[in-house]
Amino acid sequence: MPTEQIGSKxxxxxxxxxxxxxxxxxxxxxxVMSYLELLLASPSIDSAxxxxxxxxxxxxxxxxxxxxxxxxxxxxxxxxxxxxxxxDICEAVQRAASSVQRFFPGKNIKFSLTPDDIxxxxxxxxxxxxxxxxxxxxxxxxxxxxTSELVAxxxxxxxxxxxxxxxxxxxxxxxxxxxxxxxxxEAVYDQDIxxxxxxxxxxxxxxxxxxxxxxxxxxRLGGRQGKEGAAFIVTLRKVEKV
Amino acid sequence: xxxxxxxxxxxFIVELYRDILQLRGYKVVGTAFDGxxxxxxxxxxxxxxxxxxxxxxxxxxxxxxxxKQIIRMNPLQKVIFVSADVLVEKEARxxxxxxxxxxxxxxxxxxxxxxKVHVS
Numbered sequence: 001m002p003t004e005q006i007g008s009k010x011x012x013x014x015x016x017x018x019x020x021x022x023x024x025x026x027x028x029x030x031x032v033m034s035y036l037e038l039l040l041a042s043p044s045i046d047s048a049x050x051x052x053x054x055x056x057x058x059x060x061x062x063x064x065x066x067x068x069x070x071x072x073x074x075x076x077x078x079x080x081x082x083x084x085x086x087x088d089i090c091e092a093v094q095r096a097a098s099s100v101q102r103f104f105p106g107k108n109i110k111f112s113l114t115p116d117d118i119x120x121x122x123x124x125x126x127x128x129x130x131x132x133x134x135x136x137x138x139x140x141x142x143x144x145x146x147t148s149e150l151v152a153x154x155x156x157x158x159x160x161x162x163x164x165x166x167x168x169x170x171x172x173x174x175x176x177x178x179x180x181x182x183x184x185x186e187a188v189y190d191q192d193i194x195x196x197x198x199x200x201x202x203x204x205x206x207x208x209x210x211x212x213x214x215x216x217x218x219x220r221l222g223g224r225q226g227k228e229g230a231a232f233i234v235t236l237r238k239v240e241k242v
Numbered sequence: 243x244x245x246x247x248x249x250x251x252x253x254f255i256v257e258l259y260r261d262i263l264q265l266r267g268y269k270v271v272g273t274a275f276d277g278x279x280x281x282x283x284x285x286x287x288x289x290x291x292x293x294x295x296x297x298x299x300x301x302x303x304x305x306x307x308x309x310k311q312i313i314r315m316n317p318l319q320k321v322i323f324v325s326a327d328v329l330v331e332k333e334a335r336x337x338x339x340x341x342x343x344x345x346x347x348x349x350x351x352x353x354x355x356x357x358k359v360h361v362s
Binding site: 022023026027029030031033034035037038041060064075125126 | 252254255258261262265299326327328329345346347348349
């Protein structure tokens with residue numbers, strides 16, 4: 001068998017295995033989350049145990065998101081952007097914003113989107129929704145304050161000669177790792193892997209956005225030393241007709 | 243009391259459903275670990291369950307195929323499809339599932355679907 005075919009076969013088998021593995025992990029997360037919920041439903045649970053169980057549930061949610069990310073990447077890696085169904089990014093952002101609180105039970109999260117009443121269809125199916133969820137979770141994780149205030153705006157742009165919707169999410173309290181620069185998120189790959197912690201969600205956003213024919217960038221806002229703030233910019237291909 | 247048939251290949255997930263549903267006052271009338279066993283049990287039961295909770299990835303016969311065949315036997319059967327494969331939702335609904343719940347789900351989301359399906 002030619003080397004190319006062997007490589008392709010191995011990649012197929014790898015993708016198949018990753019899919020099965022992801023499925024098993026999600027099933028186990030299901031059981032852990034539900035038993036914690038059953039524990040919370042018990043009338044005899046004390047307040048400390050309740051707090052611990054709630055925190056454990058938020059970590060199961062994060063574990064689920066990370067597991068789903070690997071499945072998403074395997075599913076999108078060889079597909080053309082046109083293969084993905086349209087999704088309303090406005091609706092996807094609002095859905096992600098309303099459920100992101102579950103990842104951070106002790107944190108006060110404020111979110112606004114302007115405009116919030118338009119139809120903005122992009123290529124991406126549920127992958128676009130996951131992309132946005134990852135950006136929100138990453139942004140909040142990089143903000144160490146007790147309150148995270150995310151201000152999002154949506155605008156039409158042209159990117160690589162294609163009409164796109166651009167979502168810009170700003171958090172003036174974010175602390176980006178020093179090696180992250182606008183549109184050079186891949187600089188992470190040149191770092192010692194021990195320094196690349198907290199970038200999994202950002203790398204996922206970049207890879208998925210590119211796989212969907214768009215882009216993901218970050219921008220330093222240039223605020224106070226150490227807390228200069230950041231903008232997380234998602235660009236996705238616009239769909240004119242649904 | 244609403245009766246339920248649980249179909250999932252993972253024993254611990256079947257036990258989990260049983261724990262949640264019994265706590266909330268539902269009656270688990272049967273369990274099956276693959277689509278074929280589900281059809282066998284469903285076909286031979288004299289009292290059909292009010293609701294079937296159906297997984298997708300299972301050995302021998304998957305959930306979409308099992309749902310199609312159950313709906314063929316009884317077009318009024320209520321099937322709640324539960325799967326970690328969100329991309330299978332369209333297929334599941336076309337097969338006849340009335341609700342789709344992605345895994346992992348919150349307990350309240352499962353109960354909400356159960357109530358919605360039962361009322362309808």
